[in-house]
Amino acid sequence: MSHSEQDRLDEGSAQPVEALVLKDELFMSVMEALPYAVVIINREGHILFINEQTEKIFGYNRNELLGRFVETLVPEHLRERHSGHRANYISHLTTRPMGIGLELTGRRKDGTEIPVEISLSPVSVREQIFVTALIQNITDRKRMEEALRESERRFRDLAQDQERQLILSERLISFGEMTASLAHEFNNPLGIVIGFAQDLLTEVDPTDPRYQSVKIIEEEARRCKKIMQDLLDFGRQATPQFTQMDPMEMIRKSIDLLTPRFHKANIRPVIQDRNGLPKIWVDPQQVGQVLVNLFFNAIEAMPDGGTLTVSLTAKPTSSIEDQEDSLAGGPASRTDGDEVIITVTDTGQGIDPDHLSKIFHPFFTTKSKKGMGLGLSICKSIMEAHGGRISAETVPGRGTTFYLHLPVDRRRSPRDESVSS
Amino acid sequence: MSYPRILVIDDEENFLGLLSKVLGKEGYEVRTTTDGNQALRWHEEEPFDLVFVDIRMRPIDGFSILDRVKNLEPGTKVVMLSTYPGDQTRAMAFLKGAVEYLVKPIDIDVLKETVREHLLPP
Known part of the structure; x- marks a missing residue:
């Protein structure tokens, strides 16, 4: 290469036209690529x-x-x-x-x-x-980052929710233990008071003015005993005492119990009667407690009055669970594999859909200062102790329906309670 | 002829007072104590016909007292008293030879009925 050629290549301004074109094409290709x-x-x-x-x-x-x-x-x-x-x-x-x-x-x-x-x-x-x-x-990247953040947020919420549930469960356990222990401890001295009062009543002539005083002591002590028993049932659900019941009769009794309240709240109770339904094995007191609880909730959900409809249906449930029960030879058995569904519908405000999944959790309440949030959780425990279940559907502004699924026959042998006496 | 003798072992003085009064009025000879060892010494000296014993006792628990009472005098009838009822403790009471298992608080009519069932009239 001559000296002059070398100079031409070194100095950009003096490059041959071909080289310039090549550089330009290369630049453009790189830019586009x-x-x-x-x-x-x-x-x-x-x-x-x-x-x-x-x-x-x-x-x-x-x-x-x-x-x-x-x-x-x-x-x-x-x-x-x-x-x-x-x-x-x-x-x-x-x-x-x-x-x-x-x-x-x-x-x-x-x-x-x-x-x-x-x-x-x-x-x-x-x-x-x-x-x-x-x-x-970076639209796609931002979208992915946002999705990731959202998923992280959800995961965190879920974890927090579970932690809350755990804390609530622990609180419920300690609440149950505390009330049980309290009720037992109160029962003993109350039993002694009642015993002495009963004994005194045998010694005092009924015409004696003191007789009435002792009678009042006995009655009030019995009332305390009943309160303690209720508290005990509240904290720790008692084992159901199964008996065969006409479900319709059970519903009527529970409605009757609240008739004055329905009347006062301008609520019309409607029972959709059905004949030919099987009798069911239940603890009528416990299932009655569930119904009354649902009725009270319905009254609160309808502050301006409305209609409370209770209906009954029977449904065959020949499920795998039944077959497993019979194979395992467990104590639970269903005579004919049927279940009865009690439906309680109000025309009230409905439940916020966000709350629906939590209403059966212990201590969950939307009634600030009005309740402890145990009512529906106790209903759930009672239904489960009966081998049944409870569920709810709601339409905000239109009302809520609770479904109580009860097996026709699901008696259990009483649970063992290990007590270190 | 001596009256049927009843022993009550419980850690609540007032409960002992109640049973002593109610069963005494029924004509039985009733002795009560909060001390399980004392109760066993009395039983050894002269066996009782019927013994009420609370399961939850210290330092000797009710089941140990039941065992030792039955060892000393197999014919003694023992009624277990429970504040915290459970199927396991109930089963254990009968397995060890108790004749009754009563849950506190005990209605005095039930108490009287139980005694009448297991003892001859005084």
């Missing part, structure tokens, strides 16, 4: 070059952008600030790599905004300053 939008601007902020990715990301064609201010690609409310940033950048030129944590927003031709990540590189050619911006549309 880049997975980023490339925007080159001069120091005044005019767009001098864009590649195909820029057209794709921002929805403009080249002719619409070339010569325009780069702020065309910036949302209107940020343009003024962007011009300031740009001027500042031009006077303190540095290379700013991608991913340094700047949350930037681009504006597409249709006005929509997109999250972008931008790297800036200053270039000096023949004493002129140009800035090359590599722009990446």
Whole structure:
């Protein structure tokens, strides 16, 4: 190679035309092959070059952008600030790599905004300053990040919910233990008071004025004993004492019990009577307690009055569970595999769907200061002790329906209570 | 002829007082104590016909007293008293030879009925 040829190759300005064309094609090919939008601007902020990715990301064609201010690609409310940033950048030129944590927003031709990540590189050619911006549309990444955050949030909520449940369960256990222990401890002295009072009554003549006083002592002590027993049942569900009952009769008795309250609350109780239903093995007191609890809730759900409908259906349930029971030879058995479903429907406010899954949890209540949130949880325990279940459906503003599923025959042998006496 | 003798072992003085009064009025000779060892010494000296014993006792629990009473005098009838009823303790009471298992608080009519069932009239 001659000296003059070497000079020609070293000095860009004096390159042969072919070499220039080759360089230009190479530059263009590289620009188009880049997975980023490339925007080159001069120091005044005019767009001098864009590649195909820029057209794709921002929805403009080249002719619409070339010569325009780069702020065309910036949302209107940020343009003024962007011009300031740009001027500042031009006077303190540095290379700013991608991913340094700047949350930037681009504006597409249709006005929509997109999250972008931008790297800036200053270039000096023949004493002129140009800035090359590599722009990446990070919409998908942001969406994934948001999905990840959402899933993390849900997971955290779930974990917190479970922790809350655990705490509630522990509280329930300690509540049960405390009431049981309290009730037993009170029962003993109360038994002694009742015993002495009973004994005194045999010694005092009924015409003696003191007889009435002793009688009152005995009655009031018995009342205390009953309260303690209720508390005991409340904290620790007693084993059901099964007896065969006509379910309709049980429903009528529970309705009768609350008739004055229904009347006062302007609520019309409707029993959809059905004949030919089987008698069921239940603890009538416990299932009555469930019904009364549901009726009380219904009264509270209908502050302006309404209708309470109680109906009965029978349904065959020849399930795998039954077959397993008979194979295992367990104490539980169903005479004919049928179940009876008691439906209690009110025309009240309904339950917030977000609350529906929690209403059977212990200590869950929406009645601030009115209850302990144990009612439905006790209903659930009673139903389970009967080999049945309870569920609910609600339409906010229209009412709630509770379903009590009771096997026709699910007597259990009494549970063993291990007591270290 | 001596009256049927009843022994009551419980850690509640007032309960002992109640049984002593009620059963005494029925004509039985009743002795009561909160001390299980004392009770066993009395029983050894002269066996009782019927013994009421609370399961939850210290330092000797009711079941140990039941065992030792039956060892000393197999014919003695023992009624177990329980504050914390359970099927296991009930079963154990009968397995060890108790004739009754009563749950506190005990109705005095039930108490009198139980005594009448197991003892000859005084």
